[in-house]
Amino acid sequence: MVDAASYSPPVDDYTFLFGEAFGLDVVARATGGELTAEDAAEVIAGAGDFAASVLAPLQTVGDRIGARLEDGQVRLPEGFAEAYRAFVEAGWVTAEAPVSAGGDGLPGAIRAGLGEIWNGSNAAFALCWLLTAGQIHALDAAASDEIRETYLTKLVSGEWTGTMNLTEPDAGTDLGAIRTTATQREDGGWGIRGQKIFITWGDHDVAENIVHLVLARTPGAPEGARGLSLFVAPKFLVNSDGSLGKRNAITTVSIEHKLGIHGSPTCVLSYEDATGYLVGEVGGGLAGMFVMMNSARAGMGFQATGIADRAYQQAAAYASERVQGAVLGRDGRAPIAEHPDVRRLLLSMSSKIFAMRALGVYAADLLDRAESDPSELKLAEFFVPILKGWTTEDAVQLTSDAIQVYGGMGYIEETGAAQHYRDIRITPIYEGTTAIQSNDLVGRKVLRDGGATAEELFTRIEGTIAQLRGVEGPDAARNADRLERALAAARRATADLLGFADSPRDAFAVSVPYLLLLGTLAGSWMHALTVAAVLAHENRGPADAERLTSAEFYGTHHLPRVHALAETVAAGEIA
């Protein structure tokens, strides 16, 4: 019986990605040599040990018991509070926070790996950390010294947790419709009134205080998104000496009964003249939220990769243990992993997960570099919607494939495979649905610059093709040929999209297919870089052979979709 609580951190892949896949040590480059890929691999291994021993065993109880609302207080299952304390004490919250906020400022490439690992071991738990990390970025960018001292330090230490309060019953994707109000008081604070929904970890009992980051409308503010301002509002008010005072007028009205991530309480919060403090300028709310958007959206990509990998690990373990029936072309009692179609499912999962993982590291590293090198900013931001949209959409299918590996046993909740299929389904929705990601990609990042950033990506891919052309042997040639054909399809699709510049409904009716096309292509690029790195090894071992097989599978099973999607993009809207 496969243990649903077990989790193996993908240390080998991250070691390869940090040190080799991109032709240099990306960690050393990001830290000016302060850390190397080897150091980074140790961080990943340490996080993996913590995740496997502390977080992964709580994943099932988080699902079965889940968060409950009792007398106005959300309670997590036994073990969550202890795990959170251990997480904080081990320094993982501080490790990822920027240096400017008092954190250790680990580079993006490592944070990509950590993001996957927290989510792979326990996605519901990881959301608590993820929201806190996002708020740290937002406050670090815009908050006054007073707010930094009172709130940001407590978030960075991990003592308190953070939330994002955007959505309202009639304001989800359309934030301009937000109706929550904030009225300034004589003491300089603000009184917040309104109802916020879908507030992840909006209340809980794993830390002593919660800092809500709230979008609200000030009196006389213009309609729409420009009228929104940002506030912090704590669950417990903070005395001037930093000690906790009375409870703020924020009530947890209810928590949602969701398809998955039951261990992550999703709250309806009612603000009844709750006390808040302005972050940044009046009317600067949306800009303040955008600060955290790139990292939050990339974070969703890591979450989807993590959940998909956990599903894969369990399915692979089951398939290598389970023996049933004779296996075609194999002698004796072979496990079902050797059945051609089970092998297909497992390779389909692992080859796509590797592509997602690699793209996560590449994009996170590029976002890092863009902070000091503005010439990289456009391409870095180009990858954000692709990473979020493509990874989350395709990862849903991967968790479904994992169930298929189990057959009927996969449909039984006790097996644990179904939880991943339920948990992951939110990822293409929150932090902006796939449609929102694709609108961002097509509207702001392709049509607006006439395809220049897309072409920059294509040129880099061409560089990898040229690199492969310089290597002898059929592996390099096959991968180069396939990538070249796919690249041509992507260029055609981009030209078709640009042709819709004057009929925007045509462009936005195929924006998701276009996003998936670029994601699929980028995944193949990651495999091509890997093939180039592996073929440079003088002596190739089993791990190298596995990477070549994975690239070959991706190239023949996943990449051809690019051609189908290009046909779809060409069609525009079907009226």
Next chain:
Amino acid sequence: MVDAASYSPPVDDYTFLFGEAFGLDVVARATGGELTAEDAAEVIAGAGDFAASVLAPLQTVGDRIGARLEDGQVRLPEGFAEAYRAFVEAGWVTAEAPVSAGGDGLPGAIRAGLGEIWNGSNAAFALCWLLTAGQIHALDAAASDEIRETYLTKLVSGEWTGTMNLTEPDAGTDLGAIRTTATQREDGGWGIRGQKIFITWGDHDVAENIVHLVLARTPGAPEGARGLSLFVAPKFLVNSDGSLGKRNAITTVSIEHKLGIHGSPTCVLSYEDATGYLVGEVGGGLAGMFVMMNSARAGMGFQATGIADRAYQQAAAYASERVQGAVLGRDGRAPIAEHPDVRRLLLSMSSKIFAMRALGVYAADLLDRAESDPSELKLAEFFVPILKGWTTEDAVQLTSDAIQVYGGMGYIEETGAAQHYRDIRITPIYEGTTAIQSNDLVGRKVLRDGGATAEELFTRIEGTIAQLRGVEGPDAARNADRLERALAAARRATADLLGFADSPRDAFAVSVPYLLLLGTLAGSWMHALTVAAVLAHENRGPADAERLTSAEFYGTHHLPRVHALAETVAAGEIA
């Protein structure tokens, strides 16, 4: 708020499919004129009314409360027993049973529609009927007069329900590993011992007796599948006067806690020298089960279509009510259904559901005709794995799309969208996983006859292309062009597959992609037939325009996948 209990039977589509889509009245042909498409549409409408008023309202309670095991007896939620009685009294069980078994013998085309409707309105409930219907076919083919009189008549009347007892803990896909034994007693009956798992509706309280059809091994029988015999074993033994006697030695050990279809009890049954009666010959068990396989597998296709359509109906209703934000290219407050990407999702669902529905009618009608015309048998049976495999695989994605239409609300269980995503996930698994379907298709139906039956299908598709070429205008030409290109890809893929005849692992490593290719192609053929029928109308109305849009969407968004899949098939196994 969309009412999760509402259900609209797809009467218009079935009216069109029965009377027009295939160029003649398929119901009249099947019944020798006794029934017409018009009569059939009335049957569908009547079933639809019953389903909408009696079955659909129980779908949510079936999910939330579900079946429970209490003191050795499975109990269904309130309302299920009454609904089952009403279902029986309305004559729906008898209507579908063959004439030879004492039923009304409705033709396959109508049964396809009914199958979709029972499942669309309440898939968990429908499984009870589906298993009974399957057992009726098996007993009708092989049972002795005594068994027919004692059991079959009660099944056909609907008074008792039937189950299939195949799977054991170590014998799922591999039935040859079955260990349950049956030993003949002096009175001619048999004593059955063993444990069966995954027994759908294996116990319940909605009918007074349950007839189990059990695969077991007789003393001295050969190893493997040839050693299996078929038995009926009732929950309550039947006295010689037909009244119910004492309880048979069959214990419900437990019921499964499943991802979905909670209203369908999935039982572990323990046979403790339970009394059974032989059906057919000793050693003829598997042959007896195969009798019901075509209809059961086709039935799974109808189930997946039904669940997907219910998910679509609810998502479409939500999208046409929900107003949020400005809609690109539309003035005023337009519902989210007008957003280009929501429209894409809805058209993606509806165009594929139509293709699945049409293929269901076509294949069911062909299976019917094959009974009297052996020249149609090979093609009819060719469609069975395609209908089962393609419909169930792709329908999973459709229920996921339905959640996406709702955004965050789709992830909340109360909305009702998540239930379909959970319910449908079993359909690519039971009645033979997609791998089993594709092995059947590739092994028995393509490689064995050197692609002759596949070519027969392709020739018929060519006929439709020729028909479209004879019609003027861009609609006909576009559809013909696309189908022609797809057909060429399918022929190439078939040739590639035949090229693997001597390296079977290559063929079976791409058998699922090949099955999905043919399903996608067949779906496009259904749309092409529809386009031909619609273009023949002298005056075209809004319904005609919708059919043309649906075909155009399918042709540009779904059909291009054929080309990607053909590339995958060509690759064989990635070693």
